[in-house]
Amino acid sequence: MTWQKRIVVDPGILVGKPVIKGTRLAVEFIVDLLAQGWTEKEILRNYPGITRADIHACLAYASASLHAERVYPLQLELA
Numbered sequence: 830m831t832w833q834k835r836i837v838v839d840p841g842i843l844v845g846k847p848v849i850k851g852t853r854l855a856v857e858f859i860v861d862l863l864a865q866g867w868t869e870k871e872i873l874r875n876y877p878g879i880t881r882a883d884i885h886a887c888l889a890y891a892s893a894s895l896h897a898e899r900v901y902p903l904q905l906e907l908a
Contacts, residue, residue, distance in 0.1 A: 832893065835886035847890060849883045859887040 837850045847856040854876060862872055869884055 832886040832889040835883055836890045849879055849887065852878055854879060856887045856890050859884060860891050863888070 835850050836847050836856060838845055838847050842848055843853060843855055848854055849856070849859070859872065859879075863884075869881055872884060873879065873881065
Protein backbone atom coordinates (compact mmCIF):
# COMPACT_ATOMS: atom_id res chain seq x y z
CA MET A 830 0.00 0.00 0.00
CA THR A 831 1.23 3.49 -0.80
CA TRP A 832 1.07 6.57 1.38
CA GLN A 833 -1.44 8.14 -1.03
CA LYS A 834 -4.16 5.84 0.32
CA ARG A 835 -3.54 6.83 3.95
CA ILE A 836 -2.46 10.50 3.85
CA VAL A 837 -4.91 13.22 2.80
CA VAL A 838 -4.74 16.96 2.32
CA ASP A 839 -8.03 18.79 2.87
CA PRO A 840 -8.19 22.57 3.35
CA GLY A 841 -10.97 21.98 5.89
CA ILE A 842 -8.77 19.84 8.14
CA LEU A 843 -5.85 21.47 9.98
CA VAL A 844 -5.71 24.23 7.35
CA GLY A 845 -4.71 21.75 4.66
CA LYS A 846 -1.80 20.09 6.43
CA PRO A 847 -1.33 16.45 5.41
CA VAL A 848 -3.07 14.18 7.94
CA ILE A 849 -3.71 10.50 8.44
CA LYS A 850 -7.00 9.74 6.68
CA GLY A 851 -9.95 9.77 9.05
CA THR A 852 -8.04 11.62 11.78
CA ARG A 853 -6.81 15.06 12.66
CA LEU A 854 -3.29 13.74 13.28
CA ALA A 855 -0.84 15.59 11.06
CA VAL A 856 2.01 13.79 9.34
CA GLU A 857 4.43 16.30 10.87
CA PHE A 858 3.12 15.46 14.36
CA ILE A 859 3.80 11.74 13.91
CA VAL A 860 7.23 12.41 12.40
CA ASP A 861 8.00 14.77 15.30
CA LEU A 862 7.07 12.07 17.83
CA LEU A 863 9.42 9.63 16.12
CA ALA A 864 12.17 12.28 16.00
CA GLN A 865 11.73 12.79 19.77
CA GLY A 866 12.38 9.10 20.31
CA TRP A 867 8.86 7.72 20.61
CA THR A 868 8.54 4.14 19.45
CA GLU A 869 5.80 2.85 17.16
CA LYS A 870 4.41 0.98 20.13
CA GLU A 871 4.18 4.18 22.22
CA ILE A 872 2.46 6.06 19.40
CA LEU A 873 -0.04 3.25 18.83
CA ARG A 874 -0.77 3.01 22.55
CA ASN A 875 -1.38 6.77 22.85
CA TYR A 876 -3.26 7.13 19.55
CA PRO A 877 -5.30 3.92 19.17
CA GLY A 878 -7.12 5.24 16.10
CA ILE A 879 -4.07 4.75 13.89
CA THR A 880 -2.14 1.71 12.70
CA ARG A 881 1.46 0.75 12.11
CA ALA A 882 0.79 1.20 8.38
CA ASP A 883 -0.37 4.79 9.07
CA ILE A 884 2.93 5.55 10.80
CA HIS A 885 4.86 4.09 7.87
CA ALA A 886 2.71 6.13 5.47
CA CYS A 887 3.72 9.29 7.37
CA LEU A 888 7.38 8.42 6.92
CA ALA A 889 6.86 7.58 3.24
CA TYR A 890 5.06 10.91 2.73
CA ALA A 891 7.92 12.80 4.42
CA SER A 892 10.45 10.95 2.28
CA ALA A 893 8.55 11.67 -0.94
CA SER A 894 8.27 15.35 0.02
CA LEU A 895 12.01 15.60 0.61
CA HIS A 896 12.78 13.84 -2.67
CA ALA A 897 10.55 16.31 -4.52
CA GLU A 898 12.19 19.33 -2.87
CA ARG A 899 14.38 21.41 -5.16
CA VAL A 900 16.96 23.94 -4.03
CA TYR A 901 18.07 26.70 -6.35
CA PRO A 902 21.09 28.77 -5.33
CA LEU A 903 20.70 32.53 -5.41
CA GLN A 904 23.18 34.37 -7.53
CA LEU A 905 24.32 37.44 -5.67
CA GLU A 906 25.93 40.31 -7.47
CA LEU A 907 28.93 41.69 -5.64
CA ALA A 908 29.55 45.39 -6.13
